[in-house]
Structures are given as structure tokens and as C-alpha cells.
Amino acid sequence: MAQTKLGATAVNTISMLPAAGTSAPDFTLVGNDLKEVKLKDFAGKNIVMNIFPSIDTGVCAMSVREFNKRAAGLANTVVLCIAKDLPFAFKRFCAAEGISNVITLSDFRHLGFSTAYGVEMVDGAMVGLLARAIVVIDKSGSVKYTELVPTIGQEPDYDGALKAIQ
Structure with missing residues (x-):
């Protein structure tokens, strides 16, 4: 079990x-x-996973916008934005x-991602949703970098994530 904060x-x-x-x-x-x-x-x-609670919150939306901007210049890299939101x-x-x-990818159907990657919140006001985290995977399928953001309302370390694939 890991810990983050909501407020x-x-x-x-x-x-x-x-x-x-x-x-x-x-x-x-x-x-x-x-x-x-x-x-x-x-x-x-290379895979950068931007994991978050919901696209309909300010910081989550901001992280998708920021990774969208930064992803434009990344060679042989995909950025996956993952939450339990519906694809719609x-x-x-x-x-x-x-x-x-x-x-953008949803964990609404199988719910195995949240367990395999350890990001499902098991208590608190947003129990069942995904915590804000980053996982970077290299071309060979090895995890290169992870970050569980200390506070849900905080943006992830974009530079740290992208530096891991350079």
C-alpha cells in the first residue's frame, strides 16, 4: 500500500x-x-502513463493538456492518459x-489496471478512482520511472517523466 493525500x-x-x-x-x-x-x-x-482520477477535474485536465503539448515532439513515444472515466x-x-x-484510455470495464499498477484509491472521498501517478516504460517493456504525486491536487513532475525516456 502507498499513500497520497486528498487535501x-x-x-x-x-x-x-x-x-x-x-x-x-x-x-x-x-x-x-x-x-x-x-x-x-x-x-x-516508449510509454508515458499519465494516470489520474477524472478528466473532469482541473488538475487532471491540465495534465492531459500539458502532456499533449509535450508529446508532439517525442520520437517513438506514446502518452497514455488513463482514468476510470467513460470513453465518451x-x-x-x-x-x-x-x-x-x-x-486516452479507460479502466472502467476490466478494472485490472488499477490493481496491477497499484493506483486504485482504497479509502477517502474518491475511493475506487485512480490516484494521480506517472509510470514510464521503455521500448523493452521495463519500468524506467514512477511517481505517485504526494497530493492529488498537485501536477505531476512532467520533466522527470520525460527525462526518463531521453
């Missing part, structure tokens, strides 16, 4: 983020077209914001 209140996650140097756990998520997406679909690419919410947000350089 001043401590919130526990279901387990720890995968450790740097380990193989990235497999996952099945759902894309905006309602089709399943798996880790193997990104084989041979992601599609609406991306269309309204002109987001085209990231891939």
Missing part, C-alpha cells in the same frame, strides 16, 4: 507502483472507440480541447 487527508492506494527496473504489468484498457487496448499494442515504443467523456474533452497527441 490534508491521507489516502491509501491498493498497493505500490511497479518498481523501476521491473517488467511493466500487462493491462487491458478501453479506448475512445470502445475497443480493448493492451500493453503489447505499444511494443517497441474522454472523447468529448479531447474534441473540445483539440487534444490529438495523447491516447
Whole structure:
């Protein structure tokens, strides 16, 4: 179990983020077209996972915008923005914001991602949603960098995440 905060209140996650140097756990998520997406679909690419509670909150939306901006110049890299939001919410947000350089994925159907990556909040006001975290996976499928943001209302370390793939 790991810990973050929602405001001043401590919130526990279901387990720890995968450790740097380990193989990235497999996952099945759902894309905006309602089709399943798996880790193997990104084989041979660097992967930056921007994990958050909901696209309909200010900091979560800001992180998607920021990674969208930064992802435009990344070679052989995909940025996956992951929450339990429905794909319809992601599609609406991306269309309204002109987001085209990231891939939005939902954990609403299988719910295994949140356990495998240790990011499901198990207590607090947002129990069941994903904590704000970053996981970077290299081309060989190895975890290179992780960050569980100390406070849900705080943006992730964009520079730290992107430096891990350079």
C-alpha cells in the first residue's frame, strides 16, 4: 500500500507502483472507440502513463493538456492518459480541447489496471478512482520511472517523466 493525500487527508492506494527496473504489468484498457487496448499494442515504443482520477477535474485536465503539448515532439513515444472515466467523456474533452497527441484510455470495464499498477484509491472521498501517478516504460517493456504525486491536487513532475525516456 502507498499513500497520497486528498487535501490534508491521507489516502491509501491498493498497493505500490511497479518498481523501476521491473517488467511493466500487462493491462487491458478501453479506448475512445470502445475497443480493448493492451500493453503489447505499444511494443517497441516508449510509454508515458499519465494516470489520474477524472478528466473532469482541473488538475487532471491540465495534465492531459500539458502532456499533449509535450508529446508532439517525442520520437517513438506514446502518452497514455488513463482514468476510470467513460470513453465518451474522454472523447468529448479531447474534441473540445483539440487534444490529438495523447491516447486516452479507460479502466472502467476490466478494472485490472488499477490493481496491477497499484493506483486504485482504497479509502477517502474518491475511493475506487485512480490516484494521480506517472509510470514510464521503455521500448523493452521495463519500468524506467514512477511517481505517485504526494497530493492529488498537485501536477505531476512532467520533466522527470520525460527525462526518463531521453
